[in-house]
Each structure stands twice: as structure tokens, then as C-alpha cells.
Amino acid sequence: VEICHAALSLNLCGWTSLSSLPLPLSLQRVKINPSAMEKYWKTSFCLGKGGFGKVFLGKRRSDGISVALKIIPLSRTRCCEVDGTSKPFEAVALEMVSKDPPFPGIIRMLDFYKTPYNWVIVTEKPENTQDLYEYITISKRLREDTAREFLGQVIQALLHCHSRGVVHMDVKDENLLVDLTTLELKLIDFGSAEFLEPDKVYDMFHGTAAYGPPERLTQGCYKALPSEVWSLGILLYDMVHGDIPFGNDRELLLGELRFEKDLSEDCVALIKWCLSRTPEERPMLKDILAHPWMLKRGSEAHEGDATAGAPKPTRGDLQQSEPGSALAARAHDVDTPTRRGSVSSVGNEKQLRPAMATLCSEGFESIWRRLPSFDRLPSRQGSIAAETGLTEARCHSEVSQSGAHRPGQGELPKTE
Incomplete structure (x- = not known):
């Protein structure tokens, strides 16, 4: 919408190519890594969702291996500075626990990257x-x-x-x-x-x-x-x-x-x-x-x-x-x-x-x-x-909405 408004204001009488227009400031501030984005493709199958984002089944293009793609909106991502670079806290934590020697009882992160609107954390998707x-x-x-x-x-x-x-x-x-x-x-x-x-x-x-x-x-x-x-x-x-x-x-x-x-x-x-x-x-x-x-x-x-x-x-x-x-x-x-x-x-x-x-x-x-x-x-x-409006309370809960009573033991099915 912002780009289209800019196009109309710049050329009311004729058509101006959108490619020649500057990106909105909100997009200019995001450094995108196209090469990382192209390594994987996302299916529409949702593996799970919670308070911070959704996890989708994906594939690594190079070898077809199944992966899990956790997609977190930029506005809901907790970040921290590492060597002058802002990274999602979750990715930093996974890097810390995955350093050699790795531990088999913890999920392994394969990659992470930023899109214009989300952070994407790529982890292994164990079979069976x-x-x-x-x-x-x-x-x-x-x-x-x-x-x-x-x-x-x-x-x-x-x-x-x-x-x-x-x-x-x-x-x-x-x-x-x-x-x-x-x-x-x-x-x-x-x-x-x-x-x-x-x-x-x-x-x-x-x-x-x-x-x-x-x-x-x-x-x-x-x-x-x-x-x-x-x-x-x-x-x-x-x-x-x-x-x-x-x-x-x-x-x-x-x-x-x-x-x-x-x-x-x-x-x-x-x-x-x-x-x-x-x-x-x-x-x-x-x-x-x-x-x-x-x-x-x-x-x-x-x-x-x-x-x-x-x-x-x-x-x-x-x-x-x-x-x-x-x-x-x-x-x-x-x-x-x-x-x-x-x-x-x-x-x-x-x-x-x-x-x-x-x-x-x-x-x-x-x-x-x-x-x-x-x-x-x-x-x-x-x-x-x-x-979704997490602000004032001193010890408010940024809680996962998971926790419904199990099927057959109450009125609510599993929700996340």
C-alpha cells in the first residue's frame, strides 16, 4: 500500500515503474539474506504454533531432507546483540547448547535467517x-x-x-x-x-x-x-x-x-x-x-x-x-x-x-x-x-496458549 501510494504521488499522469521507487523505511532497515532463503522451501503443513510463531514442515533444496521452519514475526522476536549483530535469542541459545560436542537429547538448529517480516529458525525434523x-x-x-x-x-x-x-x-x-x-x-x-x-x-x-x-x-x-x-x-x-x-x-x-x-x-x-x-x-x-x-x-x-x-x-x-x-x-x-x-x-x-x-x-x-x-x-x-498486548503488569505472562485438557478427560481438545 505504501509503495502504491508513492507511485501515485510521483506520477499522477503516467505510469512509474515500482522497481524505481525506494522501499519504505521499515523494509530498508531489514537486512535480507536471499541465499539463505533459497536453501529451503516451506510446505503448508503446520507442525505446531504457540505464543511466538508457527512451525511448518519444510525441505532443504540441496538434498530434500525434511526440516522444521519456525517463523516468528519480527515484532514478536526477542533479540540480543552478538558481536555487534542482532540475532534472535532462540537462535543464540540453540547455538550455545549445540556447540561441539553436540548433545543428542536437544534439537539441532541447522540455520536461521531474516525475511522482510519474519525471522526463520531452521531445525532438524526427526523422523518417526x-x-x-x-x-x-x-x-x-x-x-x-x-x-x-x-x-x-x-x-x-x-x-x-x-x-x-x-x-x-x-x-x-x-x-x-x-x-x-x-x-x-x-x-x-x-x-x-x-x-x-x-x-x-x-x-x-x-x-x-x-x-x-x-x-x-x-x-x-x-x-x-x-x-x-x-x-x-x-x-x-x-x-x-x-x-x-x-x-x-x-x-x-x-x-x-x-x-x-x-x-x-x-x-x-x-x-x-x-x-x-x-x-x-x-x-x-x-x-x-x-x-x-x-x-x-x-x-x-x-x-x-x-x-x-x-x-x-x-x-x-x-x-x-x-x-x-x-x-x-x-x-x-x-x-x-x-x-x-x-x-x-x-x-x-x-x-x-x-x-x-x-x-x-x-x-x-x-x-x-x-x-x-x-x-x-x-x-x-x-x-x-x-x-497479545503484553505491556503493563509487573510479572505478566507471555504465556503459551497450550494446555487444554486432554481429549476424553474434559471439554476442551488440545490447543496450542
Whole structure:
């Protein structure tokens, strides 16, 4: 439109070639690499989408190898300066974790380049893989031995990231690819990654709300490593139960955990430890690896078959095992069957923040009386709209809109 307006203003009586017109300033500032763009071609098949962009299946022209093309609008790309050049933070993080020797449990970046309107990050596209979300959905729930093996692989990948100065910040089942032949995992999507600074306090949350720690709401800030361990606790619960424990901020603040009766005591203990309400009480990654449950191999059978699955238990089949009964009793008549359906949003957090400010001094009992009715909080559609205007809140969530309740276990299908 801008070019056409320029053409009309320059030659009202005759035709002026558009090729002779200067590009708009917004396009002049973008340095394009045509050679990189020509290396790949994009199909229309969308592999996934999230808060920052979409991922499409592509091909490398030179040899026809399948690749994944993550397309991120320039306006939504987090960039950093490296040797005087602006690069997407995700590409920088992938370069850091992929330096020789490479780690097989992390997705490998092949290339990245800029178009007039987007950054494109090219990664490998492993064959015969499925994300862990789908794998769990099909399996219903995983055997403890399978969950143990998967959790160990994830921790090794995270330790490798830490050794290269990167923290992933968005550990969840959808960001893990399962090789269906070998059952080896690959960690993907470094769009929320940060440079590892163990003592840094973050006041902005870029990850997925359903996997985010409670202190981002109660304190308005959080540290990377305890937050990562909390995400691992959510992931482990998800694997052995077939769904995440908290579907919205209200359930997260209540902190009520219910466990399958057939889970081993060590498994339950590890989940509770990772999901400690106080960040300082959570284990470190090496502590998780040394936990008695992680040291078992070929142990007790789990009723949830990794191939055939198991029926979803009713509330009567579950045992309550986390303190907080007083709060649970106050919300006894509130039906909360939905998981992942109410993703945290800027709007939710703005309404919750005034009450959260005094949480530590007054406790959950007194705070809960002043929380707004969740019936009046923004709908999911409103939450998604709110998440696109990420500005004012001190610890607002640039959250992925992933996290719908699994098919057959709630009203919402998987969404991203």
C-alpha cells in the first residue's frame, strides 16, 4: 500500500515503474539474506504454533531432507546483540547448547535467517517422532518405569543446557519429542530460553502458565532454577496421571494434589518435593537424579499401561495427600474438573495481584476471601486476546496458549 501510494504521488499522469521507487523505511532497515532463503522451501503443513510463531514442515533444496521452519514475526522476536549483530535469542541459545560436542537429547538448529517480516529458525525434523503430549494422550498414563526413564533424559538435557549457560524456561510435554523406535527424547522450542543466572530474579514470565511456579503469582517474581524444578514436578505428575494437576491459577493457589492409589510412595514423594510451595525447599536437578525413585529400575508395575492405557479414575479413586484441606473445604462446592482450559493471562493476573501482595503475611485463608470470583475473570478467548498486548503488569505472562485438557478427560481438545 505504501509503495502504491508513492507511485501515485510521483506520477499522477503516467505510469512509474515500482522497481524505481525506494522501499519504505521499515523494509530498508531489514537486512535480507536471499541465499539463505533459497536453501529451503516451506510446505503448508503446520507442525505446531504457540505464543511466538508457527512451525511448518519444510525441505532443504540441496538434498530434500525434511526440516522444521519456525517463523516468528519480527515484532514478536526477542533479540540480543552478538558481536555487534542482532540475532534472535532462540537462535543464540540453540547455538550455545549445540556447540561441539553436540548433545543428542536437544534439537539441532541447522540455520536461521531474516525475511522482510519474519525471522526463520531452521531445525532438524526427526523422523518417526511424536511429541510427549500426544504420546501420553494415546497411552492414557505412563508406567512409572517409563516416566522415570523419560524424566532422567529430560534432566540430562537440562543439565547440558546449564553447562552451556542456558536455561530452557518452558519445560513441558509438548516441548519434548519421543522417538517411537528408541523412546529417546529431544528437547525442543527454546523460544522462552534465558542466559543462566542462578541468582537473578525474573519479573516477566515467558513460559506456559500451566507449568509455571506459584511464586510468579504470590510474589510477582521467581528464579529460573526453582521454577524449572517446579515444571519437572508438573511433568512427572502429568506422565503418571495422564494430566496436569492444576488447570488454572485458582487451582495453583489452592495447591491441592491428588494421587493415584497405585503410585509408589517414592514417586509421590518426589512429585511433592518438586512441587514444594517454597522455592528454596525444592530439590536441585542432581538431587532429583539421586532420589530413591530415580534409582529404581524395572521396579513395581504400574496399572497404567504405556500402550493400552488405563481408564481415567474418578474422584473417589484418588487420595488427597497435600496439606491445604481448609482451603479445599472452603471451595468444596466448586466443581473444577477442567485441566489446562483456563490459561493464566494478563487480565487474570491483574485482578489477582492486589490480593497476592499480602499473601505471605496473611496466608491463603484470609486472602481467598478477597479474591475475585473466577466466574467474572476473562474467558479463554479474552485471555488469548489479553496475551497479545503484553505491556503493563509487573510479572505478566507471555504465556503459551497450550494446555487444554486432554481429549476424553474434559471439554476442551488440545490447543496450542
